[in-house]
Amino acid sequence: MTKPSILYYECLNYTKENTDLLIDTFNMYTLPDPKHDERILSHVAESIEAIFLPLGFKFSARKWGNFPKLKVIASNTTTRPETDPPVDGQLVWLNDPEFLENITSTAEHTLGLIMAVHRRLPHAHWSTWTEWNRYARSAPKMLSRSNLTIWGPGRVGTHLFDRAAPLFKTVWTIGENDRDEYINKTLEYTDVLALTLSCVGKQPVVTRDKLERLPKQAIVVNTARGEVLDHEALLHLLNTGHLWGAALDVLPNDHRFQYKGYDSLANKYLAYTKKSSHLILTPHMAGSTEDAWNMTQRYIIDRVKEILI
Numbered sequence: 001m002t003k004p005s006i007l008y009y010e011c012l013n014y015t016k017e018n019t020d021l022l023i024d025t026f027n028m029y030t031l032p033d034p035k036h037d038e039r040i041l042s043h044v045a046e047s048i049e050a051i052f053l054p055l056g057f058k059f060s061a062r063k064w065g066n067f068p069k070l071k072v073i074a075s076n077t078t079t080r081p082e083t084d085p086p087v088d089g090q091l092v093w094l095n096d097p098e099f100l101e102n103i104t105s106t107a108e109h110t111l112g113l114i115m116a117v118h119r120r121l122p123h124a125h126w127s128t129w130t131e132w133n134r135y136a137r138s139a140p141k142m143l144s145r146s147n148l149t150i151w152g153p154g155r156v157g158t159h160l161f162d163r164a165a166p167l168f169k170t171v172w173t174i175g176e177n178d179r180d181e182y183i184n185k186t187l188e189y190t191d192v193l194a195l196t197l198s199c200v201g202k203q204p205v206v207t208r209d210k211l212e213r214l215p216k217q218a219i220v221v222n223t224a225r226g227e228v229l230d231h232e233a234l235l236h237l238l239n240t241g242h243l244w245g246a247a248l249d250v251l252p253n254d255h256r257f258q259y260k261g262y263d264s265l266a267n268k269y270l271a272y273t274k275k276s277s278h279l280i281l282t283p284h285m286a287g288s289t290e291d292a293w294n295m296t297q298r299y300i301i302d303r304v305k306e307i308l309i
Helices: 016-025 034-039 105-118 121-127 155-164 180-187 208-212 231-239 254-260 264-275 290-308
Strands: 005-009 027-031 048-052 072-074 090-092 147-151 170-174 192-195 218-222 243-248 279-281
Touching: 016 290, 027 034, 048 290, 072 290, 090 290, 105 121, 105 155, 105 192, 105 218, 105 243, 105 279, 147 155, 155 170, 155 192, 170 180, 180 208, 208 231, 231 243, 231 264, 264 279
Parallel strands: 005 027, 005 048, 048 072, 072 090, 147 170, 147 192, 192 218, 218 243, 243 279
Antiparallel strands: none
16 A cells, blocks of 8 residues: 655654654655745646644645645644635644643743742742842742632633632632623732633734733743733832743744744744843743654644545
């Protein structure tokens, strides 16, 4: 039986186990990333039945015409691939709630960021090179006396709730259907605000007005999408000392940074981290554990196999 042909981009960085599985299962063509699609020869493009598409790259309707046998666009992400397939085309991504119940890495990273910014751990670590002064590093209060609000009680928010509840005095949630009156009142008593909401509808949802309702010395942590948060307002509240700190795993359009470099907002935030201990940035890595990658990549491969074989 002839193996189906697929196009795989090296920037996806599949684990060795899953890369070997792709090689064993498919006739695999590789490129560094979709910016190099012009390297695909026409006779190769005519044989491709599935494309494993990285996050942040759009696959236009015109491109479908360049791959006459293309049946599947697959993406190892919880975000729907950016394309509209023809009638006989299919999209595969991480949209199975039952499967994703076993993927807890994003919630774990969120909890880690909360604790890191609460105690300013990176800055405390580097400060030991010059001084040993615990009194300059104290946090406002213990987490056990603090209120956590999880904005977005979906899969990640639920995982976070289960893991954070034993640590905090109270854990509240804000959902997309909650009334403004409830949201505003909740924020006024929130010591730690964790953003795990979906990026749907008009953005940002977490506006300056909402951030300003947080009490002094509150913490904001975002592991959802960069677009949900008003970053200019957040930076203002950090600069004025209203917030104790913030930790961001995501920034708007961060999926482009690997290919196009940092934009003006990212450069502004990076500059702030160099002069302040109030902000922690991580590179959209909340879901990045080896076991999570193995599980999610294998899930996508198996879905493609079901369609093509």
